[in-house]
Amino acid sequence: MPNDVLNGIVLRVTDYRESDRILNVLSRERGLITVTARGSRKPKSKLAAFSTQFTFGEMEVNERAGKLQLSSAAVLESFYSIRxxxxxxxxxxxxxxxxxxxxxxxxxxxxxxxxxxxxxxxxxxxxxxxxxxxxxxxxxxxxxxxxxxxxxxxxxxxxxxxxxxxxxxxxxxxxxxxxxxxxxxxxxxxxxxxxxxxxxxxxxxxxxxxxxxxxxxxxxxxxxxxxxxxxxxxxxxx
Ligand SMILES: [Zn+2]
Known part of the structure; x- marks a missing residue:
């Protein structure tokens, strides 16, 4: 299945397995979605920066067995100063x-x-x-x-x-x-x-x-x- 490009804000982050995260994201194109960011807790992961609460960015997701996986993400706004x-x-x-x-x-x-x-x-x-x-x-x-x-x-x-x-x-x-x-x-x-x-x-x-x-x-x-x-x-x- 081809990748889908979505703009979204990360609403909630939950650690999953050893190094993954589950992201609940409000996407502009598809409303609320849940995406797995595999390996995003590894220090060198390219998905790590996006996989934090409040971050807005452009994601590429693909669907496998009905589940969405994050294949790449670009942070457009981290809203870091909220912290x-x-x-x-x-x-x-x-x-x-x-x-x-x-x-x-x-x-x-x-x-x-x-x-x-x-x-x-x-x-x-x-x-x-x-x-x-x-x-x-x-x-x-x-x-x-x-x-x-x-x-x-x-x-x-x-x-x-x-x-x-x-x-x-x-x-x-x-x-x-x-x-x-x-x-x-x-x-x-x-x-x-x-x-x-x-x-x-x-x-x-x-x-x-x-x-x-x-x-x-x-x-x-x-x-x-x-x-x-x-x-x-x-x-x-x-
Ligand atoms: Zn009255």
């Missing part, structure tokens, strides 16, 4: 974990690929807080997957909430609820919801400009993590 701080590493890890959970196997999702690529790039090289890029990633991911929360009206009584200072947020209803209808749900300021709404709408090239006030970030982290876990039914690393 410069624990905060950057944690944010990047959470977004690649989410991408892996959401991506469909063997089905291209260009929007997801582009969102992940830009987010990793801003976490690696941007001057804003990596947490803000991470939150913008999750906000845009919700929109991309059709789970954009409703943030302007009460989901129970329909009341316009824009004049309120604080409202409630319900994961199960998918957005904001007024104080009267939602006393069982978490309280959130409308300023935070406005930040969330804007992040869902910004162009991907604007990710590097996202700078949240500390109070907003503090409210948005648990809200967006809980909502993401609820919607996609998986656990984020906290």
């Amino acid at each position: 410069e701080s624990y905060e950057q590493l944690l944010s990047a890890t959470r977004i690649v974990n989410a991408a892996e959970h959401i991506a469909a196997r063997d089905i291209a999702n260009d929007d997801l690929f582009v969102l992940l690529y830009h987010s990793l790039s801003v976490i690696a090289y941007g001057e804003n807080d990596p947490k803000d890029t991470e939150l913008a990633f999750f906000a845009k991911l919700m929109k991309l997957c059709g789970y954009a929360p409703s943030l302007t009206y009460c989901l129970k009584c329909g009341r316009d909430l824009r004049g309120e200072k604080e409202v409630r947020f319900s994961n199960s209803l998918g957005g904001s609820v007024c104080e009267r209808c939602g006393s069982a749900f978490i309280t959130v300021s409308t300023l935070t919801l406005e930040a969330l709404r804007r992040m869902m709408l910004i162009d991907i090239t604007e990710l590097k400009r996202v700078r949240l006030p500390e109070a907003v970030r503090k409210e948005l982290v648990p809200l967006l993590y809980d909502y993401t876990e609820y919607v996609f039914d998986f656990k984020l690393k906290r």
Whole structure:
């Protein structure tokens, strides 16, 4: 079978056998794929540089008995500076974990690929807080997957909430609820919801400009993590 050339980001690396690695890769052309990088743990392996988490590159793969093997790979971007701080590493890890959970196997999702690529790039090289890029990633991911929360009206009584200072947020209803209808749900300021709404709408090239006030970030982290876990039914690393 002829080799297939794919562009991909390494989401997860697992050691296998004596010197191999198994790579879970989000490819632009085929969505989520699993590729074996044979011998990539040997010091002189030409596959070693590509076979690390977060790396973006061009791969040549071939299929044997239904399994993909990496035959060559060129690193186009290692995003090495993600490893410069624990905060950057944690944010990047959470977004690649989410991408892996959401991506469909063997089905291209260009929007997801582009969102992940830009987010990793801003976490690696941007001057804003990596947490803000991470939150913008999750906000845009919700929109991309059709789970954009409703943030302007009460989901129970329909009341316009824009004049309120604080409202409630319900994961199960998918957005904001007024104080009267939602006393069982978490309280959130409308300023935070406005930040969330804007992040869902910004162009991907604007990710590097996202700078949240500390109070907003503090409210948005648990809200967006809980909502993401609820919607996609998986656990984020906290
Ligand atoms: Zn209401």
